[in-house]
Amino acid sequence: MKQTEQNTQNAQSLQDRVLILTQLTKDLQQQLQQQVAQLQAYERAVQQQQASQGQPSASDATSGQQFTSAFENAAIGMAVLGTDSRRLRVNRAFCAMFGYSLPELMATGAPEVTHPDDRAEDNLQRSRALAGEIETYQREKRYLHKSGSVVWAALTCSLVRDAQGQPLHFISQLQDITERKLAEQLSHANEERFRALVQLSTDWFWEQDENFRFVQISGELVDMGPLTSDSSIGKLRRELPYVNMDESVWAAHEAQLARREPFRDFEVTRLDSQGQVRHLSISGVPIFDASGRFTGYRGMGRDTTAMRNSNDRVRASELQLREITDAVPALIAYVDADQRCRFHNRAYQEAFGLRSEDILGKSMLELMEPAFYEALRPKVEEVLAGYPVMYERKQRSVNGDVRNYVVNYFPRYGEDADEGKVIGFYSLATDITELKRIDRLKSEFVSTVSHELRTPLTSIRGSLGLISGGIAGQLPDAAMKLIGIAKNNCERLIRLINDILDIEKIESGQMRLDLQPMALIPLLTQAIAANEGYGLANQVSLILQCDEPELQVQVNVEADRLTQVVTNLLSNALKFSPTGSTVEVRVTRAGLGVRVAVRDHGPGIPEEFRTRIFQKFSQADSSDTRLKGGTGLGLSISRALVESMGGSISFSSRLGEGTTFFFELPLWHGTSEAAPLAPRSRILVCETDVDVARLIAIMLDKAGFDSDLAHSAEQATALLAARSYAAMTLDLRLPGQTGGAFLNRLRQNDATRALPVIVISTLASDGQLQLDHKPSAVSDWLTKPIDEAQLESAMQRAMAALHGRKPRILHVEDDVDIQHIVAAIAADFATFEFANNLTEARQRLRDKPFDLVLLDLGLGSESGWDLVELIDSLQPRPALVVFSASEVLPDAGTRPDAMLVKASTSNADLLQTIQRVLKMPATPPAADT
Structure with missing residues (x-):
């Protein structure tokens, strides 16, 4: 609306200017006409006297000099033209008007200054004068300046005759009106622009005279019933059919008009053609003429009903949101990038014992005790850096009791110019004291x-x-x-x-394992023997298979707990196997570790149950408890035990064909087999407690490592800048900065991005939750008190992974036999995980990073192409090799790194393709099929 009003005012100012220039031009033209008439009369008198006396007298000479002086010194351009339109004489003003000198204009072949498009009209009018139809003519015409620009002039041209009435010559006088013409053109353009705006605008425009009566209304008054332009002309605003208007409102408005003040957003209401109330907003400015006399008001109006209704809905929505957040039994707040509170609910207000006006706009430091804020500051800095934060804290309530909260911070990203920038964060604190x-x-x-x-x-x-x-x-x-x-x-x-x-x-974190190097095969043999009786009872046999007949591997485990894991897997396999079938226990090498897989030929695991199979008390069907027995705790315990021993556990399943559960454990090579590691590699120990730091250093020294000690993030940063380290241990509880925030800084620095970091902290479990969205940030997690064997094993795994980690490949394939074949082909240089469908594939891709995805396109009713969008969104993006039964062209925008057809691809081709895509040196393939 402001821009429209400004355009209106500009147009009016220009229009006034044009009117002034036009009037001045008319006045000057009248004066010129009088002067020319006098010159013509004088010239005729001279001619008559010459004709009667024969010779000019002295007085005639004086009069001629006066004529010449008046001609030459005229303020306007003057010219004498012959009846053939040749220039006989021009004055200085004429020359100056077109930028030529007198000789240039009077020379033979002098330039024509009349615009080509206006010459025909000049010739016509002169012909009429010579024919006696007219004596003089006036017109506004264009001339050409020497520079090429157009000069507009008001021309008055008169024919002078001799005493006998014969044509002698033409006298032309020219008034430069270029400025006025340009102003008129600009005024016309503005008028056209204004008219277009009026036609496009949903607003209407109005004008009142000095008595505040409407003289003009333009634009559309949509659905305004009897309120039209015609019905409003000549009326005062208060005479229009407005409703629900208080007399005091009218009085205040009319007082403002009497003071000749601009007004904005004067609100009125009226009924539309349907009898519904419409809200109108009117603005106006006073108008004054060139002399400063008040001539009325001009302004615009608009229908604000929709906007008011929208605002009402927004306010209702805000009120509803406020009521909802106030009803939530949690502390909810929004804090901007300057750490100032911009929103909070009632629970937040009550927890701090403050009024709302004492919270909004205040900084966190102003709302909290300095020590309390300093404890939170690293977490606030972390969320403002773009990382979600979750932690527990204790806070004393206004009643004096201590409350426990689980606090979540979620970053908020801006839009448009602030896109990708963190502009604040949401805080959600749940009171878990009672829980x-x-x-x-x-x-x-x-x-x-x-x-x-x-x-x-x-x-x-x-x-x-x-x-x-x-x-x-x-x-x-x-x-x-x-x-x-x-x-x-x-x-x-x-x-x-x-x-x-x-x-x-x-x-509760009280599970303590006594890890010892153990031969794996004897442990498995004992576990199988212990379960053979259960197998006989179910008429199911057990068999142990090793890919290498003389496979002798050691793992760092607690024997009883590993036996418990194997027993759980065997028990499930035997329980769900059909009578007369065999449960296979297969041992294979997997990267730097070993894989133990337990495969049954039972009904398989339903799709909808697979995502929660490792949860406590999870069973595919409640009838399983009655028919098969069990509590649903075995797999949950097995996963926790395997992970505590440094391994991982997963499964693959096909309905109607069976299920394979497998776990992987790192191989134990012993201290004598640590040759691949650099001799006396140096480890940075970042530990707050001085005694604990020394203890870790002693343990590392016994394991063959040198170490430097740092007791804060600042000291660790300085040491990392001064020298290189093979790995680092990190306490999450650091003075002045959380270990999580410090770890984020390390991962953002090119020099320390790949540095293996082993977390040793009493807060290890909390740290895993905080860094759940960054699973590759930490090489291993150890909980205090520190077990020396665990520390040495974790350090060896971390450094081995740094120097020789096998690529991790996700094979998305619904044929288990093909999974086994491909894994066998590339087992020497890559670690495989499998997904039988897109749901499993998406879950695995979100859970952990992969170097390559080997993708089958035909997955039952699903298409492998549907997985590509997720693959492309991952950072870093894994390589993509399509390995499908038929040759299919990729979708638009999809660019696999390689495409292979199963039937025409040999083992060597597949191996070489994977190595090429991963940019690995070639290795001899397994026997081709």
Whole structure:
């Protein structure tokens, strides 16, 4: 609206200027006409006298001199033209008007100054004068300046006759009106522009006279019922059919008009043709003529009903959002990039014991105690750097009691000019004080009950064993059967209690493993032997297979816990295998580690259950509990145990064909096999506690490493800048900065981006949650108190991964046999993971980074192309090799690194293609098929 009003004012100013110039031109033309008439009369008188006396007198000479002086000194351009239109005489003003000198204009072949398009009209008018039709004519015409520019002039041309009435010559006088013409052209252009704006605008424009009565209304008054231009002309504004207008409003408005003041957004209401209330906003400015006399008002109006309704909806939505956030039992706030609070809910206000006006616009430092803010500052800096943050904190309430909160910070990114820039963050703090109390009570209850049950169960199991062994003499077969049932269920109950206790230890961080180098094959053999009885009961056999007949590998594990993992996997496989089938336990090398896979030929795992299979108490169907038994804790415990031993666990499954669970563990080479590592590699130990730092240094020294100590992020940064390190240990609790924030800084620095970092902290589990979105940031996690063997093993794994990590390949393929073949082909140089469908593939790609995706396009009813968008969005993007049954052209915009057809690709071709795409040196392929 402001721009439209400005355009209106500019147009009016220009129009006034044009009117002034036009009037001045008319006045000057009248004066010129009078002067020319006098000159003509004088010239005729001279001619008559000459004709009667024969010779000019002295007075005639004086009069001629006066004529010449008047001609030459005229302020306007003057010219005498012959009846043939030749120039006979021009004055100085004429020459100056067109930029020529007098000789140039009077010479033979002098330039024609009349614009070519205006010459015909000049010739016509002179012909009429010579024919006696007219004596003089006037017109506005164009001339050409010597520079080529156009000069506009008001021309008055008169024919002079002699005493006998014969034509002598023409006298022309020219007034330069170029400025006026340019102003008129500009005014016309502005008028056209203004008219176009009026036609396009939904606003309307109005004008009132000095009595405040409407004299003009333009534009559309859409759906305004009886309010039209015609019905409004001649009326005052208060005489129009407005409704719901208070008299005081009119009085204030009219007082403003009386003071000749501009007004803006004067709100009025009226009914439309449907009887609905419409809201109108009117603005205007006073008009004054050139002399400063008030001539009325001019302005515009617009229908603001839709905008008001929209604003009402926004306010209602904001109120609803406010009510919702106020009802949420959590502290919600939005903080901008300057760390000032811009929004909060009632719970946030109550937690700090402040009024809303004491919170909004205040900085976090102003709202919090300095020490409290300093503890939070590293986390605030981390979220403003673009990283989500989650942590627990304690805060004293206004009542004096201490509350526990889980706090989440989520970065907010700007739009348009601020796109990609963090402009603030959302804070969500959930009070978990009661949850912690309940969880503590639950843990105490579970622990107490479980331990209390163990004692009598031990007696019961022992007694049943003695009875079944014959200590009480020979029992009848029916009694022995009952004893067997009781004994089996007693064992089942003991396993359940042990599982519950294990889960409790895992969740509380109290699970401690005694890791020792162990030969893997004997452990597996013992576990299989221990489960053969269960297999016989289900009429399912067990078989151990090794890809290398003499495979002798050691792993750093706790024997009992690894046996527990294998037993859980075997138990599930035997439980769900059909009668007469075989459960296969296969051992293969996998990168720098070893893989143990347990494969059954059961019904497979339903698609909808696969994403939660490792969760506690998860079972594919509640009927499984009744038909197969079990609690759904085994896989959850197995995953926790495998990860605690430095490995990983996963599965693949096909409905109707079976399931393969597999876990991978790093190989144990012992200190004597540490030759590939650089002798006495130097490790940077970043640890707050001086004594703990020295202890870590002693452990590293025994393992063959030198070390430097840093007790803060600043010291560590200085040491990293001064020298190179093979790896680093990091305590998450650092003075002045969180370990997570410091780790982010390391990963943003080219010099330390690839540095292996092993976290050693009492907050390791919290740190894993904080860095869940950056899974590759940490090489390993160790929890205090530190186990020397775990530290040495973790350091060897981290450095081996740095210097010799095998590429990780995700094979998206629904044919298990092809999965095995491809893995066998490339097993010597790559680590494979498998996905049978797009859902599994997407989950694995989001969970961890891969160097290459080997993609089958035909996945049942799914197309492998649908995975490409996710692959392209990953940072870093894995290479993509399409390995499909048929040759299919890629979709538009899809660019695989290579495309292979299964039937026409040999093992060597596949191996070489993968190595080429990964830019690896070629290795001899396995035997081709």
